[in-house]
C-alpha cells in the first residue's frame with residue numbers, strides 16, 4: 001500500500017498500522033506475508049477469502065492483486081522515508097510532550113496529516129500526527145501522549161535524547177485542512193488527538209481563504225491537568241474573536257477546584273452550536289470512544305459526510 005501511494009496511486013487506507021482494515025485487497029496470484037502478526041484489522045475469514053491488509057503486506061514473489069483505487073486516497077505530497085533528528089522536547093500536559101524533529105530530507109505535509117515514527121528497539125512503526133505547519137517540510141513536530149507500558153511512547157519519553165534519530169515515513173492521512181471549504185470550522189480533540197487539531201488551528205487562522213470563518217476548538221480531558229496551557233492557542237491571530245477555545249473535563253469529582261465546563265466535547269459542541277453543526281467543516285481526533293460519540297453526533301445533526309474529516313486513532 002505504501003509503495004502504491006508513493007507512486008501516486010489512490011490505494012485506500014487509514015491507520016497504516018494494521019488496525020482499521022480499510023486497506024484490504026484480494027490476492028489473485030503470488031505470495032505475501034504480513035509484517036505484523038495477527039493484526040487487529042484482519043480475520044480468519046479474510047484469510048479464507050485471500051484478502052490481506054495492504055499496509056502490512058510484504059510481497060514474497062511477484063503478485064497480482066485486486067482492489068478498487070480511489071482518487072480520494074491519492075497523496076498531495078508523495079510520502080517518503082527519511083530520518084528525523086530530535087531537536088527539542090517540550091511538556092504540553094502532565095502526559096503529553098511535543099517532540100520536534102529536523103528531517104534529513106525535507107518533506108512538506110498538509111495540516112492534519114500524520115507520519116510514521118520508527119523508534120529504536122520498537123517492533124513496527126507507530127502513527128503520529130504533526131502539530132506544526134510548514135511549507136518547507138524541514139521540521140515535523142508531534143504532540144504525543146504517553147501510553148502506560150507503551151513500546152513506542154516508552155522509547156520516545158524515556159530513551160530518546162536530543163541529537164538522536166528516529167525513522168520517519170510520510171505524510172499520510174486524509175483529515176487535512178480543506179481551505180476551499182467556505183464554512184465555519186469545528187475542531188474536536190481529546191487526549192492523544194491534540195496534535196492534528198493544533199496543526200489545523202494554526203493553519204486555519206493563517207489561511208487568507210478562511211479569513212471569514214469562525215473556528216471552534218473543543219478539547220476534553222478527564223481533569224484539568226489533562227488540558228494544555230491556553231497560550232498554545234491564545235498566541236494565534238484572531239484568538240477570542242474568531243478562534244474560540246472550549247475546554248471541558250469529564251471527571252469533576254477528581255478536580256473540585258474546576259469551575260469550567262463539565263462533560264464530553266461532543267455534548268459541549270451540540271450545546272454551543274446545535275443545528276449549526278450541519279453547516280460546519282468538522283475535524284476530529286482522539287480515542288475510539290470519543291470518535292464513536294462524535295460520529296453519532298454527526299449523523300444526528302445530518303452533517304454531510306464530505307464535511308467531516310478524521311483518521312481513526314488506535
Ligand SMILES: Cc1cc2nc3c(=O)[nH]c(=O)nc-3n(C[C@H](O)[C@H](O)[C@H](O)COP(=O)(O)OP(=O)(O)OC[C@H]3O[C@@H](n4cnc5c(N)ncnc54)[C@H](O)[C@@H]3O)c2cc1C
Pocket residue numbers: 014015016017018019035036037114123124125126127128129130142143144145146147149150151152153154192193194195196311312313314
Ligand atoms: C492515524 C493515527 C494518528 C495518531 N496520532 C497520534 C498523535 O498525534 N499523538 C499520539 O499521542 N498518538 C497518536 N496515535 C496513537 C499512536 O500511534 C500509538 O498507538 C500510541 O502512541 C501507543 O503506542 P505505543 O507503542 O506507546 O503503545 P503500544 O501499546 O506498545 O502499541 C499500541 C499501538 O501500536 C500498534 N502496534 C502494535 N504492534 C505493532 C506492530 N508490530 N506494527 C505496527 N503497529 C503496531 C497498535 O495497533 C496500537 O496502535 C495515532 C494513531 C493513528 C492510527
Ligand code: FES
Pocket residue numbers: 012013014015016017018019020021022023024041053054055056
Ligand atoms: S489496517 Fe491498513 S490502513 Fe488500517
